[in-house]
Amino acid sequence: MKGPENVLLVVDVQNDFMPGGALAVPHGDEIVPIVNRLAAGFEHVVLTQDWHPHDHLSFATNHAGRQPFETTTLSYGEQVLWPAHCVQGTAGAALHAGLEVVRARLVIRKGYRREVDSYSAFVEADRKTSTGLAGYLHELGVTRVWCCGLATDYCVAWSALDARAAGFEVVLVEDACRAIDLDGSLERAWQQLDAAGVARLSAEQALARG
Numbered sequence: 594m595k596g597p598e599n600v601l602l603v604v605d606v607q608n609d610f611m612p613g614g615a616l617a618v619p620h621g622d623e624i625v626p627i628v629n630r631l632a633a634g635f636e637h638v639v640l641t642q643d644w645h646p647h648d649h650l651s652f653a654t655n656h657a658g659r660q661p662f663e664t665t666t667l668s669y670g671e672q673v674l675w676p677a678h679c680v681q682g683t684a685g686a687a688l689h690a691g692l693e694v695v696r697a698r699l700v701i702r703k704g705y706r707r708e709v710d711s712y713s714a715f716v717e718a719d720r721k722t723s724t725g726l727a728g729y730l731h732e733l734g735v736t737r738v739w740c741c742g743l744a745t746d747y748c749v750a751w752s753a754l755d756a757r758a759a760g761f762e763v764v765l766v767e768d769a770c771r772a773i774d775l776d777g778s779l780e781r782a783w784q785q786l787d788a789a790g791v792a793r794l795s796a797e798q799a800l801a802r803g
């Protein structure tokens with residue numbers, strides 16, 4: 594079991610990101626048993642939950658005449674317009690029922706302000722507003738963040754990059770993630786992750802590393 598300097602960050606394993614969900618990530622459900630196996634190897638597990646108000650500005654439906662997967666400009670810059678997803682309190686926003694999370698200590702809910710999206714678990718899309726997660730982890734003596742969940746190229750990548758920026762060692766557990774892959778987003782994410790020094794391992798390799 595990985596000790597107190599390690600945390601497993603489980604990103605957005607929610608119904609709306611599963612096949613059939615509002616913003617389905619292809620094969621997103623395949624990660625659930627892998628994440629469960631991984632989580633059993635960690636003393637410290639933190640979850641994130643995408644948690645938008647119904648009038649959130651990342652939703653195409655809240656911009657007249659705009660379609661999902663187009664981009665627009667918000668106060669902080671470019672924003673992809675998504676199908677409405679993970680609306681606060683809905684079944685789509687709930688964590689996947691098969692996720693074994695009784696031992697998770699903290700759930701970070703993000704994207705809850707109408708005007709600002711938050712792919713990252715650490716810093717909102719305005720790139721200024723902290724969620725408090727870095728401070729929480731530093732205060733508990735965590736030095737290494739292991740990332741998994743959905744989607745590789747959005748919320749997982751942004752969280753991993755921000756964890757690096759906050760001074761943590763970061764490992765992305767590749768087979769415990771699945772991607773949206775919109776217009777080359779996965780390739781771009783890997784380039785940024787590699788450049789930032791984010792390590793990649795399989796779940797099996799991750800668990801084998803004491």
Ligand code: VGL
Pocket residue numbers: 605610643675712743744745746747748749
């Ligand atoms: C995500 C798009 C919009 C994610 C969340 O979890 O990767 N992607 N909201």
Ligand code: ZN
Pocket residue numbers: 643644645651675678679704
């Ligand atoms: Zn979202």
